[in-house]
Each structure stands twice: as C-alpha cells, then as structure tokens.
Amino acid sequence: MTSDGFRPLDEKSLVEYIRATPALVSILGTEFDKLEIKEVGDGNLNFVYIVVAPSGSFVIKQALPYIRSIGESWPMTKERAYFEATALKEHGRLCPEYVPEVYYFDRTMRVIGMGYLEPPHIILRKGLIAGVEYPLLAENISDYMAKTLFFTSLLYLTTTDHKHAGEPY
Known part of the structure; x- marks a missing residue:
C-alpha cells in the first residue's frame, strides 16, 4: 500500500x-x-x-x-x-x-x-479486428459526439455555467 x-x-x-x-x-x-x-x-x-x-x-x-x-x-x-x-x-x-x-x-x-x-x-476494437460490421456505428458515434460536444460547449451553456462545468477538472 x-x-x-x-x-x-x-x-x-x-x-x-x-x-x-x-x-x-x-x-x-x-x-x-x-x-x-x-x-x-x-x-x-x-x-x-x-x-x-x-x-x-x-x-x-x-x-x-x-x-x-x-x-x-x-x-x-x-x-x-x-x-x-x-x-x-x-x-x-x-x-x-x-x-x-x-x-x-x-x-x-x-x-x-x-x-x-x-x-x-464485445469490445468494439475486437469486433472491428474480427471483421464485424456495425451498420449503426457511424450514426451512434455521431449522436454521442454531437450531444456530448454541443451540450458541454459555449454554444449551449452560458459562460458562467461553462466555467463551472470545468471546475471538477
């Protein structure tokens, strides 16, 4: 320890x-x-x-x-x-x-x-290496990125809220 x-x-x-x-x-x-x-x-x-x-x-x-x-x-x-x-x-x-x-x-x-x-x-990396096709992957990743990036940005948040959102880091 x-x-x-x-x-x-x-x-x-x-x-x-x-x-x-x-x-x-x-x-x-x-x-x-x-x-x-x-x-x-x-x-x-x-x-x-x-x-x-x-x-x-x-x-x-x-x-x-x-x-x-x-x-x-x-x-x-x-x-x-x-x-x-x-x-x-x-x-x-x-x-x-x-x-x-x-x-x-x-x-x-x-x-x-x-x-x-x-x-x-399964882990996505393992599936991709094995040749598994994920027909919704691009759509799902795009949705995830759009939501997380937009709703944590100054495009959505006020300046004060954006500043407070970064405090834990």
Whole structure:
C-alpha cells in the first residue's frame, strides 16, 4: 500500500474490497462465495474486472499510477481515474444510451464501478479486428459526439455555467 492508501487489487483482494463497500454490496448482494470475478484488462494501463453474482453484476476498473505493461518506472497521473469517472457521469447524463452507468468511484483506490454489458456485447476494437460490421456505428458515434460536444460547449451553456462545468477538472 502506498502512503496515500492506494493498493493494486487482484481477484482475491477485490472480494474483500467489495465486501467492505456498501455501494457495491447493494448491487451484488452478500453471497460472496458465489461471486465470479474475471480479470479482462487487455490494455497497457488498467486492471479491469468483470464481477458477476446471482443478483447483479458490474465492471471494476482500477487505474494504476504507472503504465501496467512497463511498471513503476513510467508513472501516470494519479487523478486520471477521477477525470474518467467525472466525464463518464457527465456523458452518461447526456447520453445514457451510450455510456455505462457509474455506480461507484473511490478516488483513493482509483476504482470505478460501472455497468457491465453482458455478451453478446464485445469490445468494439475486437469486433472491428474480427471483421464485424456495425451498420449503426457511424450514426451512434455521431449522436454521442454531437450531444456530448454541443451540450458541454459555449454554444449551449452560458459562460458562467461553462466555467463551472470545468471546475471538477
């Protein structure tokens, strides 16, 4: 554990973390012996876990303070999980049909708990590599970008509201 209280989670310690977090227990219930946890982070930066219980599921994403694939010799900002969670919440407010709901955020542990899209949903990058055709992709991305960019801009917001919208960052 670092001096600021951060520690990387693994599948075992994640169970204890969930058990101690009422907001997460409220989604999964208390049947901890029936939890299914799978680490699915395929990137260079974060730990990503799919957590499934009989009564619910979510994704836990933990941002490390360094590049995962390189190690502590390449540090990353400790605030990036906060920025991501804040942006997800705002974008989810504007486009709930395109953004997973954020259930929980822990700034110290850099943990985001968010909605899990169950199969047959797959990561877009993997689908594109596999040659999956997404006939609505351009329309959906355009809708998402139009809503998030317009409704957070000075074209829509007053100067004062725009200034306040940037305060969390």
